[in-house]
Amino acid sequence: MVGVGGQGILLASAxxxxxxxxxxxQVKTNEVHGMAQRGGSVSGQIRYGHEVHSPLVAVGTxxxxxxxxxxxxxxxxxxxxxNGLCVVNAQEVIPVTVxxxxxxxxxxxxxxxxxxxxxxxxxxxAAIAAANGSVRAANxxxxxxxxxxxxxxxxxxxxxxxxxxxxxxxxxxxKVFAAGRDYKKA
Amino acid sequence: MSTLMSGNEAFARGAWEAGVKVAAGxxxxxxxxILENLSKYDDLYCEWAPNEKVAFEVSAGACLTGxxxxxxxxxxxxxxxxxxxxxxxxxxxxGGFVAIVxxxxxxxSSQNEQDTRQYAHFARIPVLxxxxxxEAKDFLKEGYEISEKYLTPxxxxxxxxxxxxxxxxxxxxxKPSSVAEFKKDPQRFVPIPAWARAxxxxxxxxxxxxxxxxxxxxxxxxxxxxxxLGIVACGIAYQYVKEVWPEASVxxxxxxxxxxxxxxxxxxxxxxxxxxxxxxDPFIEEHLKVMGIACHGRDVVPGIGELSxxxxxxxxxxxxxxxxxxPQPVPESKDLPTRPPVLCSGCPHRGIFxxxxxxxxxxxxxIGCYSLGVMKPLGSLDTILCMGGGITMAHGMDxxxxxxxxxxxxxxxxxxxxxITGLLDISYNRGKSTIIVLDNRTTxxxxxxxxxxxxxxxxxxxxxxxxxxxxxxxxxxxRIVTVNPYELENVxxxxxxxxxxxxxxxxxxxxxxxxxxxxxxxxxxxxxxxxCVNCGTCLGLGCPAIEARGDKxxxxxxxxxxxxxxxxxCPTQAISQMxxx
Numbered sequence: 001m002v003g004v005g006g007q008g009i010l011l012a013s014a015x016x017x018x019x020x021x022x023x024x025x026q027v028k029t030n031e032v033h034g035m036a037q038r039g040g041s042v043s044g045q046i047r048y049g050h051e052v053h054s055p056l057v058a059v060g061t062x063x064x065x066x067x068x069x070x071x072x073x074x075x076x077x078x079x080x081x082x083n084g085l086c087v088v089n090a091q092e093v094i095p096v097t098v099x100x101x102x103x104x105x106x107x108x109x110x111x112x113x114x115x116x117x118x119x120x121x122x123x124x125x126a127a128i129a130a131a132n133g134s135v136r137a138a139n140x141x142x143x144x145x146x147x148x149x150x151x152x153x154x155x156x157x158x159x160x161x162x163x164x165x166x167x168x169x170x171x172x173x174x175k176v177f178a179a180g181r182d183y184k185k186a
Numbered sequence: 187m188s189t190l191m192s193g194n195e196a197f198a199r200g201a202w203e204a205g206v207k208v209a210a211g212x213x214x215x216x217x218x219x220i221l222e223n224l225s226k227y228d229d230l231y232c233e234w235a236p237n238e239k240v241a242f243e244v245s246a247g248a249c250l251t252g253x254x255x256x257x258x259x260x261x262x263x264x265x266x267x268x269x270x271x272x273x274x275x276x277x278x279x280x281g282g283f284v285a286i287v288x289x290x291x292x293x294x295s296s297q298n299e300q301d302t303r304q305y306a307h308f309a310r311i312p313v314l315x316x317x318x319x320x321e322a323k324d325f326l327k328e329g330y331e332i333s334e335k336y337l338t339p340x341x342x343x344x345x346x347x348x349x350x351x352x353x354x355x356x357x358x359x360x361k362p363s364s365v366a367e368f369k370k371d372p373q374r375f376v377p378i379p380a381w382a383r384a385x386x387x388x389x390x391x392x393x394x395x396x397x398x399x400x401x402x403x404x405x406x407x408x409x410x411x412x413x414x415l416g417i418v419a420c421g422i423a424y425q426y427v428k429e430v431w432p433e434a435s436v437x438x439x440x441x442x443x444x445x446x447x448x449x450x451x452x453x454x455x456x457x458x459x460x461x462x463x464x465x466x467d468p469f470i471e472e473h474l475k476v477m478g479i480a481c482h483g484r485d486v487v488p489g490i491g492e493l494s495x496x497x498x499x500x501x502x503x504x505x506x507x508x509x510x511x512x513p514q515p516v517p518e519s520k521d522l523p524t525r526p527p528v529l530c531s532g533c534p535h536r537g538i539f540x541x542x543x544x545x546x547x548x549x550x551x552x553i554g555c556y557s558l559g560v561m562k563p564l565g566s567l568d569t570i571l572c573m574g575g576g577i578t579m580a581h582g583m584d585x586x587x588x589x590x591x592x593x594x595x596x597x598x599x600x601x602x603x604x605x606i607t608g609l610l611d612i613s614y615n616r617g618k619s620t621i622i623v624l625d626n627r628t629t630x631x632x633x634x635x636x637x638x639x640x641x642x643x644x645x646x647x648x649x650x651x652x653x654x655x656x657x658x659x660x661x662x663x664x665r666i667v668t669v670n671p672y673e674l675e676n677v678x679x680x681x682x683x684x685x686x687x688x689x690x691x692x693x694x695x696x697x698x699x700x701x702x703x704x705x706x707x708x709x710x711x712x713x714x715x716x717x718c719v720n721c722g723t724c725l726g727l728g729c730p731a732i733e734a735r736g737d738k739x740x741x742x743x744x745x746x747x748x749x750x751x752x753x754x755x756c757p758t759q760a761i762s763q764m765x766x767x
Contacts, residue, residue, distance in 0.1 A: 004525065017352050021190050028318070029352040032294055039730050040527035053428040055318075055351035058495035060513045074519040078512075094733040094742075095525040100563045100725050103523035105735055112518035 001044040001139075002076050003068030004093045008139035011164060012066070013044030015143060018160035019152045020048035028055035039096075041072055064149040066142045068125070069093050070109040077116050085149030086117040089125040089142055121145045123183055132179045133172035140165075140173045144180020154181075188354040193344060196319035196355050197258075197286055198223035200326035204282070205361035206230055207253035210241040212603065213632035214260030215295035216349035217288035221258055222635070225644045229363070234635055234644045237573070237603040238263035242270045242285065246339075249283040250375060251366035254330050261289045261300040262572070266604070268305070271339070275309040276385040277375050278337035278392075281364060282330035288344040291465045292492035295631075297553065297570065299490070301466035302343045306443045310393045313341045313443045314405060315421040319353040325440060328405060332441075336392055336399070345465060346492070347422045397444040405440030408453050416457030418450070418470055418481075423463045423493050430498040445473050454479045461486070461505065465493050529558045531731040532707060532747030534697035535624050537671030538595070540727055540751065541678050542566040547591045547685060548583060552576030552605075554597040555631045555699075556624050563728045567595070574604030580619040581612045591685045594621045598654065599629035599637040606657060612690045613662035620684045621692050623654050624671075626699040634702050658692045665691035672697060672707075674754045700747055708748030709763045712741050717760035724752040724761065 001016070003009045010031055020027040025048040032042060045057045059078045067073030068089045080086060097103040106112060113120060125141040132141075140161065147157055158174060165173050191199065197220045201209060209232045211221045225232040235241035238259040245257040259267065264287050274283070287305070290296040306313035314329050316322040322344070329340040373381050400406060412433045419427040420439040427436060437453040439446070454460055454474070460481040462471040471483035486504040488497060496512065503510030529536050539559035542549055543566040551557060551567040552575060560567035569579055580594030596605045601623050612619055629635040636642045641651030655666045665687055669680050677695075684691040700707070710731075713724075720738045731745040732752060741752070743764065753761040 005527070014352070017190055021188075021354065026354065027190065027352070030347060031350055039525075039530060041525045052353075053425040054495050055347060055353065055422075055425070056494050056496075058429070058499065071522050071525070075522055077516050077519045094735060095523050096528045096561075096563075096728050096730055097526065098523045099730075099732060099734040099739065100728065101734075101736070102562065104521075105523050106521070116516050116518045 001046075001066050002072045003042055004072065005039050005042050007042070007068040008136070009042045009044050009068070012139040012143050013046055015140070015157075015160045015164045016046045016146075016150075017048075018163050019156040020046065022156040022159050023152045025049055026052045028052045030055040041075065043076070064146050066146040068139060068142060070113065071105065074109065074112055074116065080117070083119055085119045085121070085146070086113070087121045087123075087142055087145040087149075088113055089138060090123060091126065119149075121184055125180065128179050128183065129176045132175045134169070134176065137169075137173055137176040140176045141180035144177040145183050147177075147181050148184055188356055190352050191319045191355045192219065192350055192352050193316070193319050193322040193348040194219035194350070195223050196322040197326055197342075197344070198227070199355065199357055200323035201256045202227040202230065203323070203358055203360050204327045204330045205254055205363035206256050207281075207363045207366070208245060208248035209233075209256040209258070210235045210244040211258035212236070212238045212241050212263055213629050213635040214263050214288070215632055216290060216346045217258050217260045217263075217286065217344065218632045218635065219349070220286060221644060224256070229360070232644050234637065236638055238267040239270060242267035245283060245285075246270055246274050246279075248366070249279045249281040251368045252281045252364045253366050254282040254363060256284055256286065258286045259288070260296065261287060261302050262296065262298065263287070264302060264305055265300075266573070271305065272309055273377055274339050275311050276377050276382060276389060278388075279333055279339055280337075280369070282333035283339045284326060284329040284333060284342055285339065286326070286342045286344055288346070288349050289466065290346050292346065294346055297572070299466060301469060302341060303443060303469045304467060306341050307469070309339075310389050310444075311338050311340060312396055312400070312441060313343050314441050315343050316348055316440065317421050317424045317438075318348065319351070319355045321440065322348060323355055323357075325405060332396075332399070336396055338392060338396070343421065345422055393444055397447065400441045400444055400446040401448040403441045403446070406446050406449055407438050408449070409436045409438065410456070411435045413457045415459050415461060416453055417461045417463055418453070418474070419463045420470065421465060423465050426493055426495050426498050427463050429495045430502055439470065442470055445470070447477065450474065450477065450479070454481075463487050463493070463498065463501075526561060527558060528561060528728060528730050529555065529564075530701060531729055531745045532700045532749040534626055534671040534695065534699070535559060536564070536727055536729065537674055537677055537751060538622060538624060538695050539564040539566045540755075541674060541681055542593060543726075544678065545681060545685070547593050548588065550576050550579040550583065550592060550594045552596040552600045554600055554624075556595060556597060559595075561728065563726045573600045574608050576600070577605050577608035577619075577621050578611060580621065581608065581615070581617045584617055584619050585615075592619055593681075593685065594619055596621070596623055597630075598623060598625040598627065598639045599635075601654060602638045602652070606661065609658060609663060609692070610661045617690050618688055619690055620681075620687075621690070623692065623694050625654055625694050625696045628699050628702050630699045630701065634699065654694055655692070663690055663692050665689060666694070667691070668694045668696050670697060671695040672749055672751060674751060706748050708750065710741065710743040710746035710748055711750065711753055711761050712743065712764050713739060714760045714762065717758055719758055719760075721757060723755055723757055727751055727755070
């Protein structure tokens with residue numbers, strides 16, 4: 001899971017980890033705290049399986065990358081396994097380095113994403129979240145789409161969401177998750 | 187039952203299960219969440235101390251009453267607490283005493299890389315190194331057993347990837363804690379030279395006893411497999427080794443110091459080739475070489491930055507003498523703009539740094555979010571050394587005869603941490619520096635912990651909110667001004683006046699961290715593109731809500747907090763609040 005500080009990466013990572021645990025796997029995750037969270041690139045890594053040692057993902061081995069932002073997805077491209085799934089939210093967050101003219105934000109991110117990721121879902125997670133009750137649940141809409149590339153049961157996802165989000169937002173998040181999961185079929 | 191826990195949650199659970207009675211620390215990534223989590227458990231006392239030395243001493247005092255105590259800090263915090271550490275190693279402890287010290291290889295959120303194991307060597311006390319959350323909990327509990335058996339302080343070394351990784355943990359119940367009762371024994375607890383000389387001998391004797399214990403400890407184990415290559419590994423590096431060399435024999439050292447020499451010899455004798463994989467210093471490798479055991483280590487494993495499975499894949503190739511090429515970044519990800527951390531939209535510190543950038547002054551900075559004031563376009567920080575250094579380095583430049591005015595900047599938590607003594611120095615030694623305290627009413631960078639100025643304790647009780655101006659007054663500072671950092675014109679005026687004054691002055695920039703209040707200050711602003719002449723003035727604030735892609739800037743209304751600084755500096759009045767249109 002990657003994105004920009006404040007987009008809900010850490011919550012989404014916790015949901016994946018719990019869904020994996022509830023499916024009976026060993027699981028390890030890693031995330032970055034502290035200074036890096038202040039508007040910088042943020043990533044959460046999750047590894048699950050029958051035996052897991054390292055909490056860090058090696059390059060070229062991730063089954064799924066979920067990104068809440070275009071450029072951050074491209075930045076993480078080397079981590080994806082061949083034929084891995086990449087889910088990208090249709091959002092471009094302009095870094096200050098670009099605003100002050102020290103760097104350029106590529107104009108052709110859509111074309112680049114299409115070229116780099118053979119198995120790509122590109123969609124407006126925020127719009128799906130908004131249509132199902134809360135614009136703030138874009139991270140969970142993204143999770144819904146990511147779940148199509150992971151061998152975890154729907155029940156495990158539901159239980160993990162119920163465990164990780166505040167009780168009053170569980171229903172909305174389940175609805176947003178389902179909409180994200182169904183996006184590819186639609 | 188297994189629960190998914192971060193290393194820091196597991197440390198907290200371990201402290202509770204071990205029957206810890208008193209815990210004190212100072213926030214610092216990646217150690218902060220240990221005490222935050224521990225404070226949620228019942229039957230113990232937890233506090234944020236003003237700094238790590240204080241925290242260490244509080245825990246040391248508490249342990250002399252016979253109860254188990256914990257202190258937590260990041261690696262640089264142990265520098266601050268090194269003084270009590272070195273002598274507690276002499277006096278020893280009564281109840282179990284463990285310091286969890288979290289290193290930050292790769293400097294994710296730190297100003298340097300330090301290997302805390304060197305401090306254990308320096309003080310000749312044990313250091314334990316867990317490699318996942320289960321071990322974080324178990325090793326901490328074992329640390330208390332070792333501490334009480336050998337009457338020694340114990341260090342548990344954590345690292346970023348142990349502290350902030352979630353993995354499964356089996357929990358158990360709490361051991362009843364001892365009742366506090368100090369037993370008078372001055373020859374044991376008072377290191378006047380005559381008694382300290384005896385203690386020095388005891389430290390050496392204890393070192394040899396600990397060596398013998400480490401040889402037999404279940405924290406150290408040999409995992410025999412293919413004997414062509416044997417790897418000595420500790421901490422998180424052990425996990426990477428298991429992924430990258432699944433076939434190799436491994437000597438896992440959870441209790442690496444005092445070095446378990448017999449175990450090391452046994453392992454070395456059983457394998458054809460030996461490799462040491464450890465993060466940061468070649469701590470074990472150098473000892474092996476002192477023992478006369480040939481091994482690979484830094485010749486193939488990097489010693490700068492953090493290790494990872496990817497980094498070790500390269501090490502393995504190097505060891506085997508074959509080429510290794512990291513998967514090359516695809517062309518599409520080569521020229522991407524970097525996204526460094528920045529001061530948040532609406533951050534009160536921005537008003538001060540923007541104003542400082544308009545003046546010809548040298549700015550000595552400190553540790554905290556405001557270190558981000560060094561980034562362009564603000565670019566107004568010139569130095570950072572350590573907590574409190576923002577104040578004292580300004581005084582030093584001034585005394586050296588620096589011609590340009592020097593302004594020192596610290597935060598509220600760092601002021602209480604070690605800024606007060608610096609202020610006292612300026613006032614006592616007839617300095618004339620201008621010091622700014624960025625008082626955002628919280629310890630923001632580490633995730634909003636309370637401090638002596640916030641009126642709340644770690645355990646959620648209300649308490650005295652120590653006023654910075656009163657402390658400064660008591661230190662002998664006569665010129666003290668409080669400003670609202672969002673009022674840019676006034677900030678400029680006050681800065682000019684105070685810098686011109688021929689005596690020390692303290693400016694308190696008082697406004698709460700917006701991340702803490704989680705509220706907008708006002709309706710978002712917008713830029714009228716018909717009025718905007720694209721002069722770029724507003725971009726000089728470095729506000730992440732003001733976006734430009736080479737064209738006229740626009741304001742991202744989702745991230746704008748309505749702080750109005752851009753409106754104040756726009757020379758063409760193109761910026762206004764949305765609801766006023």
